[in-house]
Amino acid sequence: MTTAIIGTGNMGAGLARALVASGEAVALGARDPAKATALAAELGALAEGGGIAAAVALADVVVLALPYGAHAETLKLAGNLQGKVIVDISNPVTADFQGLAIGHTTSAAEELQALVPGAKVVKAFNTIFAGLLGAEGRKGKVLQVFVAGDDAGAKAAVSKIATAIGFEAVEAGPLSNSRFLEPVGEMNIQFGFFLGKGPVVAPAWISV
Amino acid sequence: MTTAIIGTGNMGAGLARALVASGEAVALGARDPAKATALAAELGALAEGGGIAAAVALADVVVLALPYGAHAETLKLAGNLQGKVIVDISNPVTADFQGLAIGHTTSAAEELQALVPGAKVVKAFNTIFAGLLGAEGRKGKVLQVFVAGDDAGAKAAVSKIATAIGFEAVEAGPLSNSRFLEPVGEMNIQFGFFLGKGPVVAPAWISV
Numbered sequence: 001m002t003t004a005i006i007g008t009g010n011m012g013a014g015l016a017r018a019l020v021a022s023g024e025a026v027a028l029g030a031r032d033p034a035k036a037t038a039l040a041a042e043l044g045a046l047a048e049g050g051g052i053a054a055a056v057a058l059a060d061v062v063v064l065a066l067p068y069g070a071h072a073e074t075l076k077l078a079g080n081l082q083g084k085v086i087v088d089i090s091n092p093v094t095a096d097f098q099g100l101a102i103g104h105t106t107s108a109a110e111e112l113q114a115l116v117p118g119a120k121v122v123k124a125f126n127t128i129f130a131g132l133l134g135a136e137g138r139k140g141k142v143l144q145v146f147v148a149g150d151d152a153g154a155k156a157a158v159s160k161i162a163t164a165i166g167f168e169a170v171e172a173g174p175l176s177n178s179r180f181l182e183p184v185g186e187m188n189i190q191f192g193f194f195l196g197k198g199p200v201v202a203p204a205w206i207s208v
Numbered sequence: 209m210t211t212a213i214i215g216t217g218n219m220g221a222g223l224a225r226a227l228v229a230s231g232e233a234v235a236l237g238a239r240d241p242a243k244a245t246a247l248a249a250e251l252g253a254l255a256e257g258g259g260i261a262a263a264v265a266l267a268d269v270v271v272l273a274l275p276y277g278a279h280a281e282t283l284k285l286a287g288n289l290q291g292k293v294i295v296d297i298s299n300p301v302t303a304d305f306q307g308l309a310i311g312h313t314t315s316a317a318e319e320l321q322a323l324v325p326g327a328k329v330v331k332a333f334n335t336i337f338a339g340l341l342g343a344e345g346r347k348g349k350v351l352q353v354f355v356a357g358d359d360a361g362a363k364a365a366v367s368k369i370a371t372a373i374g375f376e377a378v379e380a381g382p383l384s385n386s387r388f389l390e391p392v393g394e395m396n397i398q399f400g401f402f403l404g405k406g407p408v409v410a411p412a413w414i415s416v
Contacts, residue, residue, distance in 0.1 A: 099387070104312035138416050173398055179307070180398065183391035184411075190381055190388065191413050200416045203392075205399050208346050208408045 002027050003161060004059035006052055006074060008035045010130035011089055012065030018133045018165040020046045029055025031077065053079035061085040061157050063125075068092040068101070068108045075115055082118040085154040087161075088178075089125040091185035097193060100186050107178035109148070122149035122158045123178045126185040128167075129192060129199040135166050143202045146172040146181050170205065210235050211369060212267035214260055214282060216243045218338035219297055220273030226341045226373040228254045237263025239285065261287030269293040269365050271333075276300040276309070276316045283323055290326040293362040295369075296386075297333040299393035305401060308394050315386035317356070330357035330366045331386045334393040336375075337400060337407040343374050351410045354380040354389050378413065 002025040005012050016026045020043045028036040028049040040049030049055075056062050056078045066074055068090040075081070092101045092108040102108065113121040124147045131137045145162040147169050149155045159169030172181060184203055192199040210233040213220050224234045228251045236244040236257035248257030257263075264270050264286045274282055276298040283289070300309045300316040310316065321329040332355045339345045353370040355377050357363045367377035380389060392411055400407040 100312065102312070103387075103391075104308065104310070132416060141414075141416050143414075143416075171403060172395075173403055177395070177398060179311075180391040180395040183311075183388040184395055187380075187385065187388040187392055188413070190385060195379060195381055197413070197415060201413050202416070204412050204414050205396070205405070205409050206349075206351075206412050207405060208340060208349050208351075208410070 001025070001061075002059045004029060004055040004062040005065055006030070006055060006062060006078070007065035008039050009065060011125070011133070012063070013039055014130045014133035015063060015065060015125070016043060016047060018135070019161070020044065021134065022164045022166070024161070024164055027055040027058040029053070031074070052077045056081065056084065061087065061161065063087040063089065064112070065089060071108075071112050072115055081116050084119045085157050086112065086116060086119045086121050087125070087158055088112050088121055088123050091126050091182050091189065093186065093189065097189055100182060103179060103182060107176070107182050109175050109178035113175060120149065120151040120154035121175060122147060122154050123172070123175060123181055124158050124162060126181060127188050127203050129188070129202070131199055132202060133165070138166070142166060142168050144168045144170045144204045146170050146184070148172040148175055148177040148181055150175045209233070210267045212237060212263040212270040213273055214238070214263060214270060214286070215273035216247050217273060219333070219341070220271070221247055222338045222341035223271060223273060223333070224251060224255060226343070227369070228252065229342065230372045230374070232369070232372055235263040235266040237261070239282070260285045264289065264292065269295065269369065271295040271297065272320070273297060279316075279320050280323055289324050292327045293365050294320065294324060294327045294329050295333070295366055296320050296329055296331050299334050299390050299397065301394065301397065305397055308390060311387060311390060315384070315390050317383050317386035321383060328357065328359040328362035329383060330355060330362050331380070331383060331389055332366050332370060334389060335396050335411050337396070337410070339407055340410060341373070346374070350374060350376050352376045352378045352412045354378050354392070356380040356383055356385040356389055358383045
């Protein structure tokens with residue numbers, strides 16, 4: 001199974017690297033196809049790179065590794081998304097990263113779903129700093145990835161990807177729970193960037 | 209140092225019990241003073257109980273162990289709150305506990321602060337289920353309590369209380385971070401009540 005990853009920034013490259021390291025194939029797509037091609041060349045035989053629609057066409061699961069603000073414009077370049085699982089890893093942060101631009105009655109994930117009604121949006125990875133996507137960055141620790149969405153099959157597919165790269169996938173309810181998970185992501189940014197812990201923390205729900 | 213606890217429900221009684229078990233004095237207050245008196249009698253010599261203003265007058269730190277919706281009316285019965293540290297443990301949940309009634313641009317803690325401008329509101333304990341307040345309920349595990357507020361001294365006082373009863377107090381930034389911590393509390397309710405984990409979970413920020 002090939003996973004499409006749209007975006008070659010820290011999160012996109014980190015996820016691609018982790019998937020390839022786990023023996024999974026990735027199709028990288030970027031607005032500038034040369035960037036995706038170059039990253040694919042670096043990652044080796046399990047990766048290919050090019051334009052956004054080309055990557056989307058190769059996969060059932062498409063990770064949007066983009067800032068929230070880039071979703072709408074990027075989707076216009078994505079071709080047919082009908083039936084695709086789209087993974088939203090974003091937090092709709094304000095420009096200073098200190099707050100969220102939207103919330104409470106909506107979420108980035110729900111706004112994305114409204115843009116692509118024929119696709120199945122799944123929220124995941126929004127509480128994981130890019131540097132912790134690879135096993136070496138996590139020092140082998142198993143971190144939790146919270147998986148929210150309205151389609152059980154789509155969530156299972158995303159959970160499988162999270163598990164493949166060494167995370168614990170945690171069922172987090174319907175997509176509307178992104179209204180809570182995105183503030184969890186922002187609190188993670190607060191701890192990592194503004195409260196001195198550094199981008200080496202992650203939230204976990206622990207059972208007594 | 210005596211801690212005032214307003215409210216004799218699960219959270220108020222649980223906090224009072226944990227404090228007394230750790231050798232701390234508590235002054236319990238309730239709209240029905242007989243309830244506070246009865247709980248105090250059960251807790252022994254370190255506890256006293258009565259009306260709300262009487263409990264408030266005995267302590268520098270006042271825990272409002274009440275639902276968010278009861279804050280405004282209860283404060284009218286609290287007497288002089290000038291300079292007091294007021295601990296807001298609430299999540300402003302909707303009637304079905306599935307969502308939050310307010311958020312994003314405000315929080316229960318900030319609304320409370322607006323009601324009592326001369327007091328120092330601190331957010332804490334909103335991610336801890338009542339059954340986990342006592343050491344035996346936690347099976348000895350050290351859980352994290354996120355402490356947010358705008359006054360460093362007030363946060364230190366609340367952190368001291370959290371530590372006294374066996375929690376790790378985690379500095380969580382300004383009171384406005386309650387906009388993120390209350391959704392963390394709601395996500396905790398989602399996991400505990402609606403996603404099958406039971407009210408024996410708590411969020412923690414772990415460092416790699």
